[in-house]
Amino acid sequence: MKAKTSVFYCTECGNETSKWAGRCPVCGAWNSIVEQAAPKTANAPKGRGAPRAKARPINDLGAAEEELRVPTGMGELDRVLGGGAVKGSLVLVGGAPGIGKSTLMLQICGKLCETNKVLYVSGEESPHQLKMRAKRLNVESDKLYTLSETCLGDVLESVREEQPDVLIVDSIQTLYNEDLDSPAGSVGQVKDCTMALMQLAKGQGITVFVIGHVNKEGSIAGPKVLEHMVDCVLYFEGDRNMAYRILRAAKNRFGATNEIGVFEMRGVGLVEVPNPSELLLSGRPEDAPGTCVTCAMEGARPVLAEIQALLAPAAQNVPRRTSNGFDYNRAAMLLAVLEKRGALKVSACDAFLNVIGGLTLDEPAADLAAILALASSYLDKPIGKSVAAIGEVGLTGEVRGVSHLAQRLAEVRRLGFERCFVPKRHAERLEVVKGLTLIPVSNIADALREIARS
Numbered sequence: 001m002k003a004k005t006s007v008f009y010c011t012e013c014g015n016e017t018s019k020w021a022g023r024c025p026v027c028g029a030w031n032s033i034v035e036q037a038a039p040k041t042a043n044a045p046k047g048r049g050a051p052r053a054k055a056r057p058i059n060d061l062g063a064a065e066e067e068l069r070v071p072t073g074m075g076e077l078d079r080v081l082g083g084g085a086v087k088g089s090l091v092l093v094g095g096a097p098g099i100g101k102s103t104l105m106l107q108i109c110g111k112l113c114e115t116n117k118v119l120y121v122s123g124e125e126s127p128h129q130l131k132m133r134a135k136r137l138n139v140e141s142d143k144l145y146t147l148s149e150t151c152l153g154d155v156l157e158s159v160r161e162e163q164p165d166v167l168i169v170d171s172i173q174t175l176y177n178e179d180l181d182s183p184a185g186s187v188g189q190v191k192d193c194t195m196a197l198m199q200l201a202k203g204q205g206i207t208v209f210v211i212g213h214v215n216k217e218g219s220i221a222g223p224k225v226l227e228h229m230v231d232c233v234l235y236f237e238g239d240r241n242m243a244y245r246i247l248r249a250a251k252n253r254f255g256a257t258n259e260i261g262v263f264e265m266r267g268v269g270l271v272e273v274p275n276p277s278e279l280l281l282s283g284r285p286e287d288a289p290g291t292c293v294t295c296a297m298e299g300a301r302p303v304l305a306e307i308q309a310l311l312a313p314a315a316q317n318v319p320r321r322t323s324n325g326f327d328y329n330r331a332a333m334l335l336a337v338l339e340k341r342g343a344l345k346v347s348a349c350d351a352f353l354n355v356i357g358g359l360t361l362d363e364p365a366a367d368l369a370a371i372l373a374l375a376s377s378y379l380d381k382p383i384g385k386s387v388a389a390i391g392e393v394g395l396t397g398e399v400r401g402v403s404h405l406a407q408r409l410a411e412v413r414r415l416g417f418e419r420c421f422v423p424k425r426h427a428e429r430l431e432v433v434k435g436l437t438l439i440p441v442s443n444i445a446d447a448l449r450e451i452a453r454s
């Protein structure tokens with residue numbers, strides 16, 4: 001009889017069962033039961049070969065335990081990681097197919113190899129394909145080792161053999177533990193393989209980058225616990241048809257999560273974009289109604305973004321509302337404010353709001369620009385090519401102050417804007433930005449009057 005090699009447990013309540021079921025018999029959750037390798041017997045090697053750690057006073061921890069960063073050589077990636085990857089950490093990189101995850105990982109190998117030994121494990125590409133890609137990306141080094149393998153045991157064996165400083169796994173969904181019956185990519189497999197890689201990172205101080213596929217909701221395919229387990233979760237986003245890509249941190253144990261990295265996809269690979277505002281505003285229509293530029297803070301960096309709106313008479317009884325890159329509920333609120341405090345009959349219109357360039361604006365500072373774009377579309381009156389707007393809009397239609405206003409205005413001016421809507425109360429305290437005329441507004445009625453006048 002085949003020895004029992006796996007157990008099943010519920011990801012919701014943790015109850016263990018001997019066989020899989022669609023519904024947990026204890027907590028009643030559906031689809032929560034996953035397979036996991038059974039605990040090894042007493043004579044099997046413990047903890048995948050890692051020696052048992054001993055508790056020590058924190059003051060005794062010496063220089064070896066201090067934070068050591070491994071710079072990846074890609075300024076934008078290092079910025080998102082908080083100044084390079086921390087030695088012995090596990091970074092999960094997620095993104096849609098074709099967005100450039102493998103490209104990014106292979107590209108950083110070039111720089112990493114200057115000081116580290118790197119092992120690139122690919123479960124998706126053959127050695128020949130890896131070589132072809134490395135050649136195109138101009139990545140060459142004696143210290144870069146590749147392995148086309150999907151079996152977890154064999155990957156761990158190779159790591160023991162090669163002792164790399166950095167391990168890259170492309171992708172976690174192709175890796176499988178043969179002790180489990182479930183197929184590669186299933187919840188149990190993904191969790192188990194990540195756990196093994198995590199032990200490798202923490203136990204042996206290897207910096208591990210893991211590529212993960214995303215599901216149709218856009219989060220990394222696999223159990224939610226995956227994101228809790230790892231040190232850092234990065235998402236690589238962008239429109240596949242457009243050249244630029246945005247890397248953002250959803251979780252970072254060793255840095256801020258609000259930084260973004262911007263890249264452009266070219267034939268030679270991903271090229272860093274140190275000035276994203278210029279890229280995001282390129283191709284902007286001149287003097288068209290329904291567009292307004294705002295300045296968002298992405299971490300410590302101000303980034304200009306264009307908000308476009310289209311209001312058209314509703315095609316059906318219930319008007320349609322769509323928003324891309326802007327919170328849906330916030331957009332609905334702004335429409336209601338526009339109707340009630342701006343006296344525009346937007347409730348009879350289909351409304352579409354879109355942030356250009358795949359950027360997501362989750363800051364209230366973008367409210368005023370969104371309102372102006374909507375009003376401009378409704379009134380069919382352009383706001384003007386060299387006009388930007390910064391400010392939060394409240395339910396009574398008041399325009400409120402935002403943080404980092406001076407820094408945002410400097411960026412607005414740097415990109416050639418001549419006028420900028422700002423909250424009135426803050427305008428008085430602001431230093432004059434040469435070449436930039438401020439339009440102070442205390443509520444949206446002021447702002448609408450200003451558009452009508454221009």
Ligand SMILES: Nc1ncnc2c1ncn2[C@@H]1O[C@H](COP(=O)(O)OP(=O)(O)O)[C@@H](O)[C@H]1O
Binds near residue numbers: 097099102103104
């Ligand atoms: N020969 C090439 N020349 C230019 N761009 C390429 C070439 N091959 C691939 N690409 C770009 O790389 C992208 C695929 O990147 P890849 O790193 O394989 O994505 P992922 O690993 O996220 O699925 C393609 O969408 C394409 O834009």
Ligand SMILES: [Mg+2]
Binds near residue numbers: 102103
């Ligand atoms: Mg890939």
